[in-house]
Amino acid sequence: MIExxxxxxxxxxxxxxxxxSLSLERGRFLALIGPSGSGKSVLLKHLAGLIRPDRxxxxxxxxxxxxxxGRDLEQLRRRFGFLFQNGALFDSxxxxxxxxxxxxxxxxxxxxxxREKVSFVLEEVGLAGTEDKxxxxxxxxxxxxxxxxxxxxxxxxxxxxxxxxxGLDPIIAKSMLDLFDACHHRLNLTGVIxxxxxxxxxxxxNRVAMLHDGKAICAEVRDGAIQxxxxxxxxxxxxxxxxxxxxx
Amino acid sequence: xxxxxxxxxxxxxxxxxxxxxxxxLFLCASFASLLTPPLKWKRVVRQIDFIGWQSIxxxxxxGAFTGMVLSLQGFNTLRRVGSESLLGPLxxxxxxxxxxxxxxxxxxxxxxxxxxxxxxxxxxxNEQIDAIELMGLNPLRYxxxxxxxxxxxxxxxxxxxxxxxGVLGGYVIGVRMLGLPVGTYFGEISRxxxxxxxxxxxxxxxxxxxxxxxxxxxxxxxxxxxAEGAGRATTQAVVRTSVLILIWDFFMTSLVx
Numbered sequence: 001m002i003e004x005x006x007x008x009x010x011x012x013x014x015x016x017x018x019x020x021s022l023s024l025e026r027g028r029f030l031a032l033i034g035p036s037g038s039g040k041s042v043l044l045k046h047l048a049g050l051i052r053p054d055r056x057x058x059x060x061x062x063x064x065x066x067x068x069x070g071r072d073l074e075q076l077r078r079r080f081g082f083l084f085q086n087g088a089l090f091d092s093x094x095x096x097x098x099x100x101x102x103x104x105x106x107x108x109x110x111x112x113x114x115r116e117k118v119s120f121v122l123e124e125v126g127l128a129g130t131e132d133k134x135x136x137x138x139x140x141x142x143x144x145x146x147x148x149x150x151x152x153x154x155x156x157x158x159x160x161x162x163x164x165x166x167g168l169d170p171i172i173a174k175s176m177l178d179l180f181d182a183c184h185h186r187l188n189l190t191g192v193i194x195x196x197x198x199x200x201x202x203x204x205x206n207r208v209a210m211l212h213d214g215k216a217i218c219a220e221v222r223d224g225a226i227q228x229x230x231x232x233x234x235x236x237x238x239x240x241x242x243x244x245x246x247x248x
Numbered sequence: 249x250x251x252x253x254x255x256x257x258x259x260x261x262x263x264x265x266x267x268x269x270x271x272x273l274f275l276c277a278s279f280a281s282l283l284t285p286p287l288k289w290k291r292v293v294r295q296i297d298f299i300g301w302q303s304i305x306x307x308x309x310x311g312a313f314t315g316m317v318l319s320l321q322g323f324n325t326l327r328r329v330g331s332e333s334l335l336g337p338l339x340x341x342x343x344x345x346x347x348x349x350x351x352x353x354x355x356x357x358x359x360x361x362x363x364x365x366x367x368x369x370x371x372x373x374n375e376q377i378d379a380i381e382l383m384g385l386n387p388l389r390y391x392x393x394x395x396x397x398x399x400x401x402x403x404x405x406x407x408x409x410x411x412x413x414g415v416l417g418g419y420v421i422g423v424r425m426l427g428l429p430v431g432t433y434f435g436e437i438s439r440x441x442x443x444x445x446x447x448x449x450x451x452x453x454x455x456x457x458x459x460x461x462x463x464x465x466x467x468x469x470x471x472x473x474x475a476e477g478a479g480r481a482t483t484q485a486v487v488r489t490s491v492l493i494l495i496w497d498f499f500m501t502s503l504v505x
Contacts, residue, residue: 050378074384088379102383154383 001026001190002047002158004216007056009042016042018214019056024207029184029191031201031221033236034211040194041085041162043211047192048082048160049073060158078106081151081159085166087143089135089150095122096131099150106154121149125179141172145179152183159183161193173197177204198237202226210236212245274466278396281388291394299360299395300402304409306355311343311410314351315417318342322418323426336433337440339418340411344441344449345505348411350497353456356403357489361464364395365485368468369478377469392469396461403457404450411449448504455500456493463489 002024009017016039024030032040045051046058052066059065060076068076089098096118103114122128125145135143144164151159161180165173177197181204183189195201202208202224209216210233219228226237235243322338368391371377380387415437422428467485471477 045378048382050381077382077384080382082379082382084375084379086374088375090376090379102385105385106383 001061002030002192003057003059004043004047005057005059007043007046007053007058009039009046009051009054011042015214017046017053017211020211020214020216022209022216022218024190024192026190027188028206029180029189029193029204030207030209031205032192032194032209032211033196033198033201035236036196038211039214040211043216044160044162044192044194048080049077078154079157081154081156083144083147083151083159083161083164085163087135087147089143089147091135093134094131095127095133095135095138095146098135098146099153102150102154117153118149121153122146124152124183125149141168141176144168144176148179148183152187155187156189158190158192161191161195163194163196165195165197174200177201180204198239199224208233212236270470271462271466274392274469275462278388278392278462278465281386282393282396284389287397288390288394291390292397295394295398296402298363299356299398300405303356303359303402303406306359307352307406307410308413310351310355311348311413312417312420314347314410315339315343315414315419316421318347318414319418319421319426323422323428332428333432333436334440335418335422335428336415336435336437339422340415340437340441341445343411343414343418344445346449346497346501348407348414349449349452349456350493352407352410352453353403353460353493354490356399356406357460357464357486357493361460361489362482362486364461365464365468365471365482366478368465369471369481372469372471373473373478392461392465395465396458399457399461400454401457403453403460407449407453445505448500451504452497452500455496459492459496460489463492 002022004020004022007017007020008015020039020043022030032043034040042051046053047060047065049058049065049068057064057066060079063072063076065073065076089095090101093101099118099121100114103109103117109117118131119128122131125148127142127145127149130138130142130146133142135146138146148164164180165176168176177200180191180193184191184204193201193205202221205221207218208221208226209218212232217228217230217233219226219230219233221227226233228234231244235245318339319335322335322342323332326332326334326338368377371391377387377391380390419430419433423430423433464485467481467488471481
């Protein structure tokens with residue numbers, strides 16, 4: 001479903017991605033891991049069409065995201081949900097209005113149908129009763145769950161998560177991962193998760209791609225364990241200083 | 249060393265041209281969004297309230313004192329040449345043709361323009377603009393177009409208010425304090441003030457409103473990262489808008505009057 005083929009990208013004079021290639025089948029979750037500054041969020045934004053590659057292709061069901069413009073890109077994006085690192089909720093809108101926003105703008109649903117959908121997704125993420133709260137009144141975990149509700153309300157096929165558990169305490173982080181896992185299986189979503197939460201993230205993904213030196217090292221994940229002997233991948237996921245890479 | 253100096257000048261020039269081009273493209277894209285329905289009227293009304301209604305007390309205060317100081321200075325100057333009776337037209341024409349549009353635009357830029365830049369810059373830094381884009385929506389339609397429409401409407405109305413309050417301020421000093429007959433003050437205004445003066449001032453305020461919304465939205469949209477980036481964008485927005493208004497005022501005055 002998702003295919004990244006030899007993507008290169010330079011930002012502010014630095015080549016962040018140097019020929020990244022990976023693939024992900026429909027209905028599976030991929031974890032994007034790697035050291036800070038390795039280009040994980042940059043790659044994620046390529047998948048969502050927010051950034052275009054200098055060279056290479058990002059294909060979603062055969063459609064080149066980087067080459068798509070205008071209405072075609074809008075149509076493609078309707079299939080996506082995106083959970084930003086800090087939620088990206090609109091400060092001047094309540095929780096309810098944040099989640100209802102894409103429904104009001106992109107669909108012809110009546111207000112009572114919108115209310116039903118919003119209530120349903122709030123229930124799904126465990127936030128029933130918080131409709132009237134503004135983002136400033138929500139805790140970190142609640143902001144992310146509200147943002148997840150907004151990402152899910154348009155029934156996406158593919159969902160992108162940009163460091164969804166960063167800044168959350170371990171208990172809330174675990175509950176978030178459980179929530180993503182539940183959504184994955186209940187809604188049969190395809191997902192890409194950028195995460196520093198290693199190795200906990202491996203509980204809920206099928207595949208992992210580690211960005212190293214501008215390229216991706218990929219491996220399957222089964223029962224929470226990486227199926228690979230790649231020394232770079234092993235060193236990073238085990239968190240040791242001994243190995244082929246020197247981390248400062 | 250000379251070669252380095254020329255190269256540096258050249259690259260600064262290219263950079264400035266590139267920025268100007270980027271601003272131009274931003275304006276074209278905004279107009280394209282403006283001309284394609286639907287217009288977000290709720291947001292337009294909200295911005296008219298913010299830019300216009302909430303600036304009224306500032307405009308009235310400044311307009312009143314501008315009119316008063318014009319009247320004071322004007323009376324003393326006209327008395328030297330024995331033409332005190334022309335105080336009314338001096339105050340009215342100065343305000344309506346020049347000071348009203350320019351001072352209103354500068355004040356609104358400082359108050360509302362800076363806030364617009366800061367709001368959009370924070371939305372950019374918090375990825376809220378990316379979120380709008382990823383919903384398959386056009387961020388310009390939500391963030392820029394309402395500000396342009398509201399700014400055009402509010403700037404004209406505020407300028408008219410500034411002019412009226414300024415003329416009344418001039419009346420308070422010229423007539424009440426300095427003893428000019430009230431009939432002379434207003435009578436000479438109606439004799440010398442023409443519709444073309446009012447229209448010219450109105451055209452100026454319309455273009456100033458466009459400059460303010462365009463520049464402030466652009467700077468917020470293209471802000472650098474973090475609080476420093478947003479702060480710099482806000483300062484640059486106010487400075488750049490103010491300078492553009494003053495430069496454009498010269499060209500408008502040459503064209504219109």
